[in-house]
Amino acid sequence: MADSLPTLLLAEHDDASLNPVTARALTAAKALGAPVHVLVVGENARAAAEAAAKLDGVAEVLLADAPAYAHRLAEPVAALGVALAKEYGAVVAPSTAVWKSVMPRIAALLDVMQVSDVIAVVAPDTFDRPIYAGNAIQRVRATDGKKVLTIRTASFAATGEATGVSSAPIRAVEPAGTAAGSSFVGEEIAASARPELTAARIIVSGGRAVGSAENFHAVIEPLADALGAAVGASRAAVDAGYAPNDWQVGQTGKVVAPDLYIALGISGAIQHLAGMKDSKVIVAVNKDEEAPIFQVADFGIVGDLFEVVPALKTEIAKAKA
Template structure:
């Protein structure tokens, strides 16, 4: 049994999400191969080859993989999966993975198993349903299991491997889509999905100015990433890449501080796996307190500055 893991990268650095997907593959069992598709991405293949548990890295280096558009990437994955006789194809459940793997499943005529959080066997997986309020155990009889992995549910694979790197032929360039441009948010703060501490604000913060004045100093003291509820993003307090929740980013930091967040189901789905949850809200009936390890019923405009000053 051989498993193909799709690497996520920027043609220079292997993304941390790939490490989590490799750990999920290791729980399935079998030889683990990693596919690196990009342009000028040999350094990424070398990084993938050092991951513990990886037996081989397949490198597809071609100009039309530079932006990893879904149509081109899916066609390549299907070609590699068929040629290698892989029993499983895994990718992180990130924007890239969610974009490419449904196409792969359709081309292979199999059902995708999305967002797994557990592995019970080579054909049996656990995934959240109903916004994470229930877990479903899914057994697949498909010849090839196409799977996206919730990265927060699996530890990152460590270095220590010495896999070989083998080139693979590029598939055709379909030319159906192209990347026009990227708007990249640059920040000295940790990346939201990889941060150990997150300070998150909701509608109760009031406005964007309050968000900056109250939460940024607290985050600076804690070395934390900043997050937000969907309500805060919709209200324009912060950009949408701050959003934590079912329709935002799934996070599981060591510490999650929720300020002025009521705790709607879709938000809880994105952060309730955090190791320690601290909630500050003036409403004692707010649903966030049902999942919080520590809850403070107080006016955030008084409590947050006091907390920041005490650190």
């Protein structure tokens, strides 16, 4: 029976290290009730595989290390996933940009339904997922023999490293052919000393009310740096050119759930709330006391962000002194 087969978790990593979302997706994968194997696919990715092998509950790590997987293009990675899928009852991945491209291909090639953005595992074949920008939760029963799932990792706690036991074995797997369709041309990666947005414990986000890119640099970023936080932005701020696309939080951006989310000049459109309302503590600053953001905020300050933020920075400096 497919239900007795192990679960294959596709790891998010940069070859050198494992992205924290993998440990969150592992929590969801373990909830399926079967042994979990982790697939690390890339080039010179041994370090990421070794990190995955240390996680609690990982029975085995599969390492597909080849030049064909250097940039994790969707077609060759999907071909590998399909080749391995016959040994597994479920194929699971975090809902990141890479796996949002790969997983639908795997599902289509296996001719099964994909369940996207899982926020809760109710049973091995039953899952909750948000719809209507998070305003409703849909419960889905997947009746296919093999389950293909993407996990909204903000909804799951991270699995820690195993203690008192040896690391899981790492097994090399051969490439599964070269699927045509795309080729790698180049990439521009924004370098930052700040935490990665989806993995940050603290996020400081700015909205349209920040007013300009210059104000983002002068007001939002220094507060984030003082807190050791990542910087986020609403779609309105990104569309206005105040912040780059990779800072966008929301339904069409990144879904985050930090310990602390500070929303500055963000009104709280449902598309933005869908991306951050699972944050453990939300602090909102807005001049409009009727702004929807205050409906989800744990702490709200009605005031001008250009007055409130300098005061916050002063208090943070005093606390650090």
